[in-house]
Amino acid sequence: MTGGSSTVRDVMDFTDTPEEAAFRDEVRTWLGEHLVGEFAEIGGRGGPADETSWDARVEWERLLGRDRWVGLSWPEEYGGRAANSAEQVIFNEEYAKANAPARVSFFGEQLFAPTLIEYGTEEQKRRFLPKIQSIEEFWCQGYSEPNAGSDLSNIQTRAVVDGDEWVINGQKVWTTLAHRAQWCFVITRTDPDAPAHKGISYMLVPMDQPGVTVRPLRQMTGTAEFNEVFFDDASTAKDMVLGEVNDGWKVAMATLGFERGTAFLSQQLAFQGELAELIEVAHKNSATDEATIRQRLAQAYIGVQIMKYNGMRMLTSLKKGALGPEASIGKLYWSTWHRDLGELAMDVLGPESQIVVGEPGDDYALNELQRTFMFSRSETIYAGASEIQRNIIGERVLGLPREPKIESAPKEKT
């Protein structure tokens, strides 16, 4: 070892590299020029349980797509910017700081597109990526079924070949934004005699056809972003399968990897903002006079800061190409934190928390803190419930033995 004054390369550093700084500047400049007028007015609107200003948000996102801010990470040959993970985070940071509208194309851009780029044929990529980027086509995710939640491989939706087409029968549930989507990536059972994880195919199904029925599923929030989707002899072309037929489990898991992986990094800033607003509320109604509320606000602050530090460690290991154990805790961490924040928000508000928006007889409507309180209950369930996350951490990171399997029989034929 030599003294500290010698050149030490690769030391901790929380500033941008010159390239990153230039990219940040470009993002900031673009947002400054375009986030004006009606788009500035809908800043920060929308969210997971909030379809406020949908049409204006679509218009805004088309502008983002036109200038290739949608599909940031895609390869340049498909219209992307080939942005690395650090640049994606920078974009999201600046986007949040600018208070830009909530995005409308999450399922297409963030979940389906990366999967398509990894597993799709050239023809499939050319067919779908441009329309995701131009916000002409929305996607939804056809995974969960009434009897396949955490046990996803238990799906029963069946697809059989008929001539040049697949014919699909079954039901999906918790399908976010299905009522907005033109396409659905659906996992179907294509070999009913194979073991649970085999015999599944990843299909791309058009939503606008007589065999597809979307029924809104009203949530505890009173709103209905989730849906039930029924496939009754619905069809899609034979080549609308991503990856090999009967090998779709792998593809489905890749999508979940994107959902559980880096997507959450961009949420931290929004959460930080929510906490700052809650602290302001607590100051105003003097909740900050109470020792236990002070403790919980401080704990929430600690939690959201550590979320950032965890994210920065993860980003660094991504850059170096080897994800560390900190990468696996993201989903469990943020969903638990956000749920706690929702509970804290109600306690900060006190009796005021019990009064919703509007008059008796109006549609049930929540204010933002109430929405966080309610909607966060879904966050510890969707995209792999917390219990599934703990299994994943226990088995894949810590190497603990799996539960002994109950011998899985071939799926029952109906």
Place this chain on the structure above:
Amino acid sequence: MNFAFSDEQEQLRDAVRKFLEAKSPSAEVRRLMETTEGYDEAVWKQMAQELGLQSLHLPEAHGGQGFTFVELGIVLEEMGRVLLCAPYFSTVALAANAIMNAGSDEQQGAFLPGIAAGETIAALAFTEPNGKWDASGITMEAQGNGDSYTLDGTKMFVIDGHVANQIVVVARLSGTNGEDGISFFSVDGDASGLTRTPLATMDQTRKQARLDFSGVAATPLGDPGSGWAALSKTLDQAAVCLSNEMVGGAQKVLEMSVDYAKVRVQFGRPIGSFQAIKHKCADMLLEVESAKSAAYYASWAAAEDNEELPVVASLAKAYCSDAYFHAAAENIQIHGGIGFTWEHDAHLYFKRAKSSEILLGDATYHRELLAQRIGI
């Protein structure tokens, strides 16, 4: 942005881990914890002479190597991992930082080289029988002027106070209150009028003493009366150091739990295959990794000596205290009966976790401090 240790820092970690695995195995920890002194003189010298651990982050002008709190944090993490019994935290993380924050350049030149060389064991006598960690807890008054002061009163819970040959004492000028009048003094360990009584500690791996001062002659460190800023900074830096030490212990108990859960068989299967145990381990991993993120970031802030330090010091101390204690407690539960025995090391970590949680203020104290520091 780069939030990882450099190759050179990882090499330092490897070297320290190798040394400590050889010098501080469980049997040695158990031997030393039963002694009153609580450390091994030969290992202390080797730490200084072979690895330069005591001099790591001290200034080069005063016999140090000029490294930062990031490197110091790595060393403390490794020490926490093996429960090293040595007056390192007291000497380097508390007293040396106090001398650097409070003392003049001349005074640093007088005291730091001895610490760097492993010749001086130093302690920070700060807390009193009232057990408070803030300025209001300092009631000992200093009488005198110029270079000549005398101290009367009692300091309690002084880490390694019974073996230190230099004691940095925090007292206040008579007639002052709160953050006013706080002063640092240097006192020899064998000064006349000083009575040092070793305390029987619950965590036997970290020794504490009671120091009774009766007209003890003391030399001021820095300007008497204006020491609060230096003390506050010293406590923040120490909180960062302790957070890193706690992370080392927390990671170790997680490993102990996971290793045991893989081999202990009940109901015909390893207990780690049961979700009741698996999920405990997963939660421990989440908290240990998060504690690392907090402690490492805090080390960086301390190294940069930036304005974030007070906030992240309390943040790290609060989170790491909870995470370590939770992990150490779960480690006993996962081990079952064997984890409750004296023979198994689980209780040593459990006790260290508790003593570390209390030391410098517990999680509740630091959350309140944090609330004030971020304007809640």
